[in-house]
Amino acid sequence: MIDARGLSCPMPVLMVQREVKKNQPKTIEVLVDNMTAVGNITRFAASQHYTVKTEEIDGEYQMTLTK
Amino acid sequence: METEKKGFAGFIKRNWLVILTGLVTGAAAVVLSALGNPANMGFCIACFERDIAGALKFHSAGVVQYFRPEIVGLVLGACIMSLIKKEWKPQGGSSPFTRFVLGMLVMIGALVFLGCPLRMVIRIGGGDVNALVGLLGFVVGIVIGTFPLRFGFSLNRAYKQNAFEGLLFPILLVVLFVLSLIPELFAKSTEGPGGMHAPWYAALLIAIVVGALCQRSRLCMAGGVRDVVLFKDFHLIYGFLAIIVAVVIGNLITKSFKFGIADQPIAHTDGIFNFLGMALVGWGSVLLGGCPLRQLILAGEGNSDSAVTVFGFIAGAAVSHNFGLASSAKGIGSGPVLWVLIAGFVILAALSVFNTKRRA
DSSP states (O other), X not given: OEEOTTOOTTHHHHHHHHXXXXXXXXXXXEEESSHHHHHHHHHHXXXXXXXXXXXXXXXXXXXXXXX | OBOOOOHHHHHHHHHHHHHHHHHHHHHHHHHHHHTTSOTTOSOOHXXXXXXXXXXXXXXXXXXXXXXXXXXXXXXXXXXXXXXXXXOOOOEEOSXXXXXXXHHHHHHHHHXXXXXXXXXXXXXXXXXXXXXXXXXXXXXXXXXXXXXXHXXXXXXXXXXXXXXXXXXXXXXXXXXXHHHHTSTTTSOOOSSSGGGOOOOHHHHHHHHHHHHXXXXXXXXXXXXXXXHHHHHXXXXXXXXXXXXXXXXXXXXXXXXXXXXXXXXOTTOOOOHHHHHHHHHHHHHHHHHHTSOHHHHHHHHHTTBHHHHHHHHHHHHHHHHHHHTTOSOBTTBSOSSOHHHHHHHHHHHXXXXXXXXXXXXX
């Protein structure tokens, strides 16, 4: 689980990029707290051929990226 | 589930909002200039915050003092839209003083160039070749700034704050704006760029619309270039390009397009300083996580770190004008501009290194 809550742009998507480059996992779970990060991660995930599922829980966003 | 759609339809689906925001922002800039704002300065976050610093008598440069309603409108538009969309969130505590200092440096660089990244784009759309030199510096600054990002730079997390912390900045701006309507309370230029302005109600309304759109689309000049460098993601840069398209068309319609280097409106031709000023802006903006426009939008969304950054901009503007660092149409300032820029780069380098935790 990548916890990117409270981090400025573009840290959340950079953390996801780092994880993809390092481990190329089939599934990545990310927790963010703003829609800008959700949008950035969704675009990056699509470019890496991941599908994205986003669920809002109390103003935070649980993202699941799967390949 | 969201998947990538291919082709032109997919391109429009992914990018229409940021393109629309760019087109509206560019058109708004041309309209504001036609209504009285200085040429190629329909919008300029740095210049307008500098004018506000002057209006509040933080500096005494008589030609750049006016409480610009555009700044209030952008923040209000973002605040209202984020409340409607339930994205308003009071947040803060991510290295606020570092952000204040970064804000000062970004403003000092912007006033050497004579414009924030948004005005740089508007100047390009007006045919000002000096702004292309600025763009080169801006890109170089951003590329430098992406290195600390790759190595784990962070200003640490922001945390949830109480609602008043998030509302204080928009409320303060509205109160100051109302006070600015009282004659002779604030300083107000009668000549120079500060003396040129659209009617306050037009400036306020147009900026509210632009602020609301920028909140939805996350338009950011620094983010546009940064995302191309880091992720090969062109999404935000389409907004950047849309501003240029709208400004070129608007300037052709209003017969204000003038291609060239010399005699451009509120610009100087010193290429080295245009380059260095915008390099400082680019690097600083990447470390801040967004350009001056984006900081206003985030501050409207309840981010008090961005509100602190905006006050860093205002302090930077006061320093620039009080110590001869700000340029004018005649050229660079009479103060130690080069030394301050060098000091700025050294400070950015130090902040980049000291806020980076090397990750394996």
